[in-house]
Amino acid sequence: MDIGLQNRAKSSTAMNERSSRSHSIVSIHTRGTDLKSGSSLRGSLHLVDLAGSERIDRSEVTGDRLKEAQHINKSLSALGDVVFALLQKSAHVPYRNSKLTQVLQSSLGGHAKTLMFVQLNPDATSFSETLSTLKFAERVSGVELGAAKSNKDNKGAHELMDQVTTLTESLAKKEEEIEALQKQHPKKGPGSLK
Numbered sequence: 001m002d003i004g005l006q007n008r009a010k011s012s013t014a015m016n017e018r019s020s021r022s023h024s025i026v027s028i029h030t031r032g033t034d035l036k037s038g039s040s041l042r043g044s045l046h047l048v049d050l051a052g053s054e055r056i057d058r059s060e061v062t063g064d065r066l067k068e069a070q071h072i073n074k075s076l077s078a079l080g081d082v083v084f085a086l087l088q089k090s091a092h093v094p095y096r097n098s099k100l101t102q103v104l105q106s107s108l109g110g111h112a113k114t115l116m117f118v119q120l121n122p123d124a125t126s127f128s129e130t131l132s133t134l135k136f137a138e139r140v141s142g143v144e145l146g147a148a149k150s151n152k153d154n155k156g157a158h159e160l161m162d163q164v165t166t167l168t169e170s171l172a173k174k175e176e177e178i179e180a181l182q183k184q185h186p187k188k189g190p191g192s193l194k
Contacts, residue, residue: 001026024049025103046107075100082108086143116140
């Protein structure tokens with residue numbers, strides 16, 4: 001995580017002397033075993049720090065900072081589009097419109113537990129950004145993700161796999177018995193076992 005933080009782009013703007021110029025995502029993937037059932041478990045935890053949206057006219061950025069601001073705003077807009085589609089229960093959710101939304105798809109697409117915190121600037125000069133952030137948070141809070149899916153191979157699946165193994169072994173034994181019977185009683189004519 002330290003390497004990621006060191007590599008994260010930071011720069012000063014007219015609005016923020018230590019502005020992060022990129023999003024930061026730490027993903028932790030785990031695997032384990034349910035001690036009671038023996039089921040295999042897996043899970044993911046995504047810790048995401050989004051760069052804040054930026055009013056380019058107020059931040060007075062130019063050159064590379066301007067490009068960074070445009071990319072940040074574009075990815076945040078794509079995230080807003082995804083949230084809107086989820087609120088509308090749209091058949092198509094535009095996850096592919098941004099690397100950010102592609103990475104967050106498993107966290108936003110249902111079957112997940114998702115928490116979102118927003119950071120606000122209480123300064124009166126940041127009123128419009130604060131209002132925009134609060135409106136976004138309100139939209140996000142309206143998204144129903146559904147029940148978190150249990151990421152475990154359930155016991156029923158293991159029982160079915162055991163049954164398939166048993167039946168496969170039984171079939172192999174029956175085929176051996178048929179072969180032995182055919183050797184004991186060679187065919188006398190087409191299709192006969194006499």
